[in-house]
Amino acid sequence: MCMSILLASAAATADNPPLPMQIVNLANEVDGVHPGFRAFHAKGVVVEGSFKASAEAARLSRATLFNGGSIPVTARFSDGSGMPNVPDGSPAMPRGIAIRYHLSAGTYTDMVTNSFKFFPVGTGEDFRDLLQAIIASPPDAPKPTKLEQFFASHPNAPKAIGSLPIPDSFADEEYHGIDAFIFVSKSGQRQAVRYLVVPEKLVHIPPEEAAKQSPDFLFDELTRRIARRPVVFHLKAQLAEPDDQTKDASQPWPNDRKVVELGTLTLTKVVPNSLEAQKKLLFLPTNLTAGIELSDDPLPSVRAAAYGVSFGRRSQ
DSSP, rough: OOHHHHHHHHHSSSSSSSHHHHHHHHHHHHHHHOOTSSSSSSEHHHHHHHEEOOHHHHOOOOOGGGSSEEOOOOOOOOEEESSOOTTTTTTOEEEEEEEEEEGGGGGGGEEEEEOSSSSSSSHHHHHHHHHHHHHHHOOOSSSSSHHHHHHHHHHHHHHHTTTTEEOOOOOOOOOOOOOOOOETTTTEEEEEEEEEEEEEEOEEEOHHHHHTTTTTTTHHHHHHHHHHOOOOEEEEEEOTTTTTOOSOOTSSSOOOOOEEEEEEEEEEOOOOTTHHHHTTOOOOOOOOTTTTOOSSSSSSHHHHHHHHHHHHHTOO
16 A cells, blocks of 8 residues: 555656645645655654453454454654644644554554544545645735635634644543544444544643643653553544435534444553654554445545655655
């Protein structure tokens, strides 16, 4: 999958780049080019731990991920900006956790989640247009700016950005798998889900308090916390009902949809060479295992391709 993405990227022409390359190019215009770093979520830290699934997870999906054994994981917490030195307390910025579950025989599956409750847009084309609108809307731009016009035609975009409070810790934030995936049970039953990574407690701080913190306070706090005791999250799934759409990540499902416990994620240490380790890691939302499938949501494939473009560039 990764190799095909990189080959496709290399074959693209400068005059007519594919959508994923356009997105990465625009992200570099928004946040600058920082060699060796991701175009999105540039600032991060790698941790390790384990995952143990619930009995309910095994009923919903035949994935070996949910067999109930202790499965090693590698995860990366991050700030959503493409700037590697962004202050952790910056407002209107998602925080993320990407998780790799190490399965048998060297195989693995990934989950890529962030603190957006839903995504600002539903397609790769609209995400490209959002980045273009941001670039075309400097502080001195005439009103209404291109960004204001974009928000007017995509009303869920400002709502999504407004759903980004600032946590006091990476360990005290809730992360959302904004895209829909399909669980397939042992009997062949199919269930659309969206992931939730839920902390033991949820703690947010006001922007004025965050502004007083050190630029790296989330990373420093996580290092101290995980040295004292494991950081625990509960992996959950929101279950779609038959009439719920699955193709638009900017449209959340109703809050009354059933949420089930899939298992416990226990993170026990920060990787000593985290900066080097994360350069070699490529988390792809399309990197699935049997029992978990893509839905008709177009964003995972666009995201995976854009991450591939970014990986190719930062690996040079």
